[in-house]
Amino acid sequence: MTPRDGVLVALAGQQNAGKSTLFNLLTGARQHVANYPGVTVDKKHGQYGDNVGTVYTVDLPGTYSLTAFSLEERVAREFLLGDRPDVTVNVIDASNLRRSLHLTLQILELELPSVLALNMMDVAEGRGIQIDQARLAARLQMPVVPTVGRKGQGREALRQSIRAESARQAVRRAPPAPPVDYGALEPMIEQVRQRLADFDSLADLPRRWLALKLLEGDTQAVTLLVERVGEESARPLREEIDALIAEFEQGQGIDVGDHVVGCRDRAVERLLDGVITGAAGNRTTLTERIDRILLDRWLAPGFLLLSVFAIYQVSIVWGYELTNYTWPFLAKGRELIAGALPGAHFLVDPYVRSLGLWLVDSANTLLNYVPIFIILFACIAIVEDSGYMARIAFILDKILHRFGLHGQSTLPLILGGVFAGGCAVPGVMATKGIPDNRARMATIFTVPFMNCLAKVPLYTLLLGIFFVEHKSLMMFYISTMTIIFALLVAKLLTKTVLSGHETSPFVMELPHYHLPTFNGVARRSLERTWQYIKKVGTVVLAVAVVVFVLLHLPGLPAERKAYFAQEAEAAIERFEQAMAGNPYREIATGANLVPLINYYSDYKRAKLNATGAAASQRVTERFQARNADFYPLVTRGGDRDARQANRALRNLARDRQGLRQQMREERIAYSILGAIGRGLEPITQFAGFDWKINVALLASFAARESSVATLGVLFQQGDDENQTLEERMGQATRAGGATALLAVSVILFFALYPPCLATTMMVKVQTGSYKWMVFSIIFPTILGLAVASAVYSIGAAVGASGIEAMSAVYWSAFALLLIVGLLSDRKASRQLRQRFAAASLPT
Structure with missing residues (x-):
């Protein structure tokens, strides 16, 4: 209101x-x-x-x-x-x-x-x-x-x-004088204006403006007229206006709209006569000099690719090195939270502790990438503020039209994550400004293919495990591959399910270049990073709770619980036998056993996180103050009895860790989500996906970040292992036979995966149809699984490595893109020649 x-x-x-x-x-x-x-x-x-x-x-x-x-x-x-x-x-x-x-x-x-x-x-x-x-x-x-x-x-x-x-x-009471004289059209404007004065329901509208719009054939103005006065009352007036339009165009030999534009252009000339002085007619501006290089038809694509590669190199490759400094802080935070939660039991922890550590691990896995996003968002802000972002739209306009998209599709694609770091939700929202309905629909369905910020953690994770030596090349493939896929899919959609939708032209200006300010770039980088952190604290953690419940219900069968309880008793019995006759036996058994083994796990984790001799010494002092009686048993120094007790304690800790890991895997296997993941294996096996990957991909439908968070806990080796996800998953996947080829399969599927839940809801809002919302889920799923299955199956059959498979996919898709683009260009040129030929024929 x-x-x-x-x-x-x-x-x-x-x-x-x-x-x-x-x-x-x-x-x-x-x-x-x-x-x-x-x-x-x-x-x-x-x-x-x-x-x-x-x-x-x-x-x-x-x-x-x-x-x-x-x-x-x-x-x-x-x-x-x-x-x-x-x-x-x-x-x-x-x-x-x-x-x-x-x-x-x-x-x-x-x-x-x-x-x-x-x-x-x-x-x-x-x-x-x-x-x-x-x-x-x-x-x-x-x-x-x-x-x-x-x-x-x-x-x-x-x-x-x-x-x-x-x-x-x-x-002021009198209306202002008309700013434009429309010459031969003025009598007709006045005639329609007077007819409009007969309708009281139009009293709040400027009647001269409405008369002009009706004579121009403005569809929205016609709709407004019908809504205000009714179809019956509007029909005679519309017929009268149609007759006036025909009379004017026949008499003047020009369309009403063209005449209006011409009159306004002459009015602008008269307004500016003597108003503007000093403009150098042949003076070349700095913007023009820069554009001569950056927009050169041969150099522009190279500068564009170089810009994308530079952004990824600075933010993803170099920025990833900063995570080596941030991870210890996150690990220390986990240690503090773990200390505040109820203590761990020997086999099954209290739910409060399990859920608390699950949420911390889910958040830490994603918060570890914050340095990457700070740099990435700063790079994007520089590109936006400098004015080069508009040049990207200009460069891509002709290409986008060849594939059924629109020049204004550039902004939604950029917001979705052309450079990465975007989000599909604002990308889909931005499509509302595309006047070409067919291109708008195609853009809605291709924006989710972009590298939104939520996809970056999974890409970074897999590259850190399987493509250490080819990280830069793989990031270049990923960054540009999604654009290739989006263009091919857009062409497919506009030629099939969207072929009947309307099209319209593209109009855009190139702004002047500006030097980005440090404050503006830093503010936007921090604001966008904070939005990511808030998403981790809301959506991702909410999904983590749901996944936690689905992974813990209905739980282990009674016979398996009895089996693990028996194995735990056997391990404790072996420990007690090893401690027989040891002076430390009294403080290491009975009621002290569980506190001691938790103390040992905490000490081992703290020592792993300590960097430098000074930090290690502080850990020693802290744990000596925490429990002086336990301390001799957790170190390998001390007297002979303490060393013997330490060996027995290490064996018990190893047995406990193995039992807890086995219980965790079986509990997941028996869980609701595990059952769903295993049920999908007959379909996803051709892409190389096991049930763990299926579970992670299912969790990512609610929020992309959840894929990494879920993998971070599924590949958790135990509470006493405070390693990064790359270390944990790398050990587990290689032990299970996973290869770089499987990583490529996951990357390809994830690139084509259906949009997250929030994006699918936005698709419903923008299209106004549940049918298109369902289509946005089913179509990418089939496409992504087909591509991933083909690449993995063929790659495994020919013995291709991960980088070889990725290169083959990339350059095959690029070749197909060139073929489709050239064919589209020839067709457009042929249609244009036909129009000129038709125009030159005598009537």
């Missing part, structure tokens, strides 16, 4: 004019701002106060016009028409006045009180452009305020102009 206890202000402007930056400047909101068109998809709300009262501010989606052709245009126009803001701040790029003023004229035609914000004045001045602001304000009959949003300049002047315009419009 529109607030009525203050001034309502709308910020409207073309994409990349700096609206969101000014919105942040006015309201103090910390909205995400990037040097990339189309970042604002929905309306953003904020407010600020001045010496008069509250000013409610709305940041509308960036749009080049108010024709309601795209979703952004519809959202902006519907708000301006329906909410009728007290003041509309038209934010324009001062260095591109001619292009920007077309939207200004359309806002004035809505008869809205407006203020013109000449943003990016620093860019205009840098290009030698001087603007006569007073003359422009007089011609437009609206305040003009120079601003530099990213530097915080012009805020107070803009706030004062907003308040002054609001007060001035409160006492």
Whole structure:
């Protein structure tokens, strides 16, 4: 609902004019701002106060016009028409006045009180452009305020102009003069306007604007007319308008829409006559000089691939080295939490302890990758703020069209994780701004193929185990392979299930290059990393609880429990026999046995985490203070009796660990989730997946991160083993015969795996159909399993290594991509020639 206890202000402007930056400047909101068109998809709300009262501010989606052709245009126009803001701040790029003023004229035609914000004045001045602001304000009959949003300049002047315009419009009664004279169309505009005056239900709308839109054949305006006055009442008027359109086009020899655009263009020329001076006509700007290199048709693809590779090398490969420093801190945190939980029993721990350590292990597995994400998000922020992100869209536009996508598909794909570190949920949300419905649907189904941040931990894990020597090459394959798959799948979908959907053209601008600021890059990097941490603390832990329950129910059968209890008694009996006649026997048996073995496990874990002699000495002092009687038994020093007791204790600990591990595996095998995982093995065996991998993949449907978290606990060797997941899983998988070929199979399946639960819900929201939501789950599952099974089965048959299999898949897919792209290009060229030939034939 529109607030009525203050001034309502709308910020409207073309994409990349700096609206969101000014919105942040006015309201103090910390909205995400990037040097990339189309970042604002929905309306953003904020407010600020001045010496008069509250000013409610709305940041509308960036749009080049108010024709309601795209979703952004519809959202902006519907708000301006329906909410009728007290003041509309038209934010324009001062260095591109001619292009920007077309939207200004359309806002004035809505008869809205407006203020013109000449943003990016620093860019205009840098290009030698001087603007006569007073003359422009007089011609437009609206305040003009120079601003530099990213530097915080012009805020107070803009706030004062907003308040002054609001007060001035409160006492104005007559509508403003029309900003554009449409010449031969004017009599028809007036005729339709007078007919519209007969309908009281249209009284709140600017009738001249509505008359113009109806003559242009604007479908949204026609819909609005029918909704307001009814089908029966609208039919005669629509027939009259159709007759006027036909009369005009026959008499003038031009389409009404083209005539309107031409009149506005001439109006802009008259507005700017004498307003802009000093612009160097042949002066080459820095942006143009850079673009000559980065956008060169031969060099651009190389720079793009180099950028992707550099981001992965810096963030994933080099950033992974930082985890060697973060893991000890996480391990110490686990040790502290383990000490605060109820003590472990000899075989079966209390559920509070088991669940607590399960959650800690699940979180630690993912939090260990935080350094990677900090660097990754910083790299992405630099690419966004510099202006290169828009160039990526420009470079990929022609390619995307060949595969049935749209130029504006670039932003959703980037948000989904073209560089990795994205998320499919905002990627799918961003597709609402794509005017081409067929490309929008194809983008929705291909965004989940991108390397979202939740996939990175699994990729990093598998590369750290199986591809240590080829980590950089594998990351390059993974980063670009998903794009190849997405394009091929998009082409398949647009030629089959989406072939009947509508298409429309792509319009986009390239912003000026800007030097990213350290504060902006650091803030966005930390904010995005914090969002990841919050996801670990909410979604992942919630999934971990569900998985914990499914892995512990219904539990071991009674006969297996009795067997393990008997084996435990035998191990304890062997320990007691070994301690016979030992002076330490009294403090090592009976009620002290379980506390002693837990003390031993804690001591061993603490020693493994200690780095350096000083840290090791502190561990010694801490455990001596904790229990001086137990300490001689857990070290290999001391007298002969203590060494003998230590050997017996180590044997008991080893037997206990083996029994607990065997119980854990059998409990999982008997569990609900284990049964499901084993039930899938007849299908997934062709891809090399055993039941543990099946369980991890099932858990990842709720949240991608859960795959690594689940594997981290499934491959846990015991409570006393405080190793990283790479160490634990590497030992277990190699012992079980797992190879790099299996890792490739998992990577390929995970790359094509269905979107997570949150993304599937967003697919439902964006498509409005449960059918498409189900399709988004079933189709990738079949595709991913087919690809993984083929690669694993063929690779195993020919004896291919992991890197050989991955290279074969990558370059085969790349060759198919080139073939499909070239065929599509030839078809498009043939259709274009046919159109020109048809146009040249005599009628």
